[in-house]
Amino acid sequence: MGLRLYNTMGGKLEDFKPLGDPVRIYTCGLTVQSEPHVGHIRAAMVRDTLMRWLGHLGYQVVALENFTDVDDKIIEKQKEQNKDWRMIAQDNIDTYLWACDRLNIERATFYPRASQHIQEIIDLVARLIEKGFAYEKKGDVYFRVRKFPDYGKLSKKTIDELMSGARIAPTESKDDPLDFALWKAAKPGEPYWLSPWGRGRPGWHIECSAMSMRYLGETFDIHTGGEDLIFPHHENELAQSLAATGKPFARFWMHNGWVTLTGEKMSKSTGHYSPIKEVLEKYSANVIRMFMLKTHYRKQLAYDDERLDEARAALTTIKTYLDNAANIFREIGKTSEPMMLDSFTEAMNDDLNTSKALSIIYDLIRKGHETDDVNIAASVEYYMILLGFVKESSAPGEPCADVMTVLSEVRKRLHKEGKRELLNEIAGDCVDIMESKGSSGVRTIVIDLLMAIRSKLRKEKNYELADYIRQRLLDNNIIVDDQSGGSTFRSGAV
RNA sequence: GGCGGUAUAGCCAAGUAGCAAGGCGGCGGUCUGCAAAACCGCUAUUCGCCGGUGCAAAUCCGGCUGCCGCCUCCA
Known part of the structure; x- marks a missing residue:
């Protein structure tokens, strides 16, 4: 039995067969208006796990993860913080990628940004207008939801259900409350690009369609993202993509569950979240x-x-x-x-x-x-x-000042106690250990030497000094275990 | 209100019909100069509640309850 994945579209496990090699994946990344939190990392971790497993199964993978770097929220932040939206975006992207690297999350193949694909977005919007799926109103362009018969299929919602909660914001001039913006006219002081509909910027959703088409083609294998994106983001993305191309969009929709904090969903808009930067200070x-x-x-x-x-x-x-x-x-x-x-x-x-x-x-x-x-x-x-865990190794060149200090302290104490014989033996031990541990780092050699000294002390029942060595190593996060066959050491940090 | 998800031991968590994985914690033991670790053993007659269909159900069906979420920005 091969790989089976749960497809949100259809709501069941399905056999995964890629369209071809490489497997093409699109991950909905961040809207980079605020710092990344644990929830974002979970989504990235799912993509990572998927990529690693596909790689193990012998597939090549091309994965895209987008940054939506221009939207209503980031413009708000620009006003609040009096800081250019591009700098806000870049700071958050830097933090996010730094965290992913620290977490050994495999990088996606590309990280395209909405603001750098405005032409593709304009072209796509124009195509939707041409096909009659979109219309312009006072510099805004909206997608006509009722024109698209399968709307709601992904999120299992019907037009009628949606109508009850739908509202038109006072600033909007939609024909129908369900319609969503593809392009938004710029207000004074807002970032804008020139378009056939005047100065404006992309709406949310359209960037994902434009960028996935640009890099993965009109149909690709897997679309991933958090469960909270199913509606409206992915529903809209799917509708506008299908409407534009008439071809299937993503074949598999994978959605990860959200991360909660004190029982409630983490969400940057409510400020209820744990920034990954802080979590990484506490946990490896x-x-x-x-x-x-x-x-x-x-x-x-x-x-x-x-x-x-x-x-x-x-x-x-x-x-x-x-x-x-x-x-x-x-x-x-x-x-x-x-x-x-x-x-x-x-x-x-x-x-x-x-x-x-x-x-x-x-x-x-x-x-x-x-x-x-x-x-x-x-x-x-x-x-x-x-599974993506990092193998800790004592690589050559690893800093060893910590254990060298312990060794030097121990030597001083042996001198003080007049253990001349033992000191002589150490010189010999040192050569033996270096020969036997040829490929190991200096740090390992020093620790081995300390362990050898300690074994001798224990045989002499000099427990005071033996315990001292054990304690000093522990101070440096090296745990000594005395087992029946001999003593071993390991790193305390995980 | 509509829709979706979820409910398994002290805690976390797999498991979609055939005697309930695994982890953490706890308890007992082995080892040991001490300590720690490690290892071994034990730790759910039972899967939110009620009813139904099966020879057989945590697993399927119906109802109820709790929790979370979506329907407005969100990974």
């Missing part, structure tokens, strides 16, 4: 990824420090297993045959069931404890990387 990329992957992407996800702490604990279990395995096997290496690949594949093929995929990793770890098979450890590592 891997912890945040674990937090998100533990829950299926279509479900609501409650943001809460307790949940993040729990994710950290869950991640630590895996990390400790891998660290211990690395100590036992010296090197885990890459696996050519990951174990339980069928189960893992089945889980991921089932609409990216990362929750189930993670449970397979834990099953492997339990097996790993029973059998000490290096391929189990290699498999665990393989799956973790496949």
Whole structure:
């Protein structure tokens, strides 16, 4: 059974077969009027997981993620902050991409911006007017919703249902309350571009149609985004695209559940959100990824420090297993045959069931404890990387000032206590360790040396100094574990 | 009001008909100079409530209730 994805259009799981190679994906990115929060990151994480899994299945992927950098809200911000809208947009884009990189979220192939595709937008609007799906009123252009028979199909709404809540803002001059703006006339002081309808700017929705057509073609494979975009954004995007081209638009619509904070949906318009910048100060990329992957992407996800702490604990279990395995096997290496690949594949093929995929990793770890098979450890590592977790490595050149300081303190104390013999042995140990750890970084070598010293001290029952070394390493976030077969160390941070 | 989603152990969370994955926490144990970690074992006779269809239901059908959301800007 191949990949199956839940398609909002149709509301059920469907077999995924791409139109061709590469698979073409469009992700509705941010309207960049304020800082990115955890909810935005979840949407990006879904695209990331999807891209990684498609890559694993052997597909090439071209993914677009847009920035809507000109809209009503950002113009408001410009007035409020007395700061050019372009600078507001750029700041938020910078923060967002910085966060994505920190989180090991694979970059999309392109990040097109609305403001840089005005010509495509104007052309598309003109095309809709020509076909009779749009009309101009006082410099505004509106999409005539009733002209489009399938309107409401994606969001499962009918024209009648929508009518009850529809309203016309006093400034608008639509023929019908349901019609939406494709192009908006500029008011004094607002950014504008010249168009056949006078000075104006794009409405919301039209930029996504214009940019997806420009880069992916009129029909593409998968459209992703947050569930809150289904209506009106995606409904409108779909209507105007279909109306313009007469061809199918996105074949799959994938929508992720939103992130809540204290029980309510995160939303930048209400100010009720956790900025990703702040979250990244408290939690590592891997912890945040674990937090998100533990829950299926279509479900609501409650943001809460307790949940993040729990994710950290869950991640630590895996990390400790891998660290211990690395100590036992010296090197885990890459696996050519990951174990339980069928189960893992089945889980991921089932609409990216990362929750189930993670449970397979834990099953492997339990097996790993029973059998000490290096391929189990290699498999665990393989799956973790496949899910986008960052592998921590002690790369050569890694800063080692912290542990060098500890070593120098220990030497001084040994001098003071007159442990001449031990000091002599250390010189020999140092050479041995360097020879055996050839490819490791200096930091690892220094820690190994400290561990060797400590073992000798423990044999001499000099627990005071042994405990001192353990404490000083802990101060530097290195945890020492004394096990029956010998002592090991691991990094405390995850 | 209309529409959509959701309800599984102390908490989080998979599971769409055949004896309820996994994680966190808790409890007990092994190891141990101490500590920590690690490991092992235990931790839902039951899946919001009521009714129905099946040999069989957390899973299907009907009704009810709670929570969240959309219908206006939102990932």
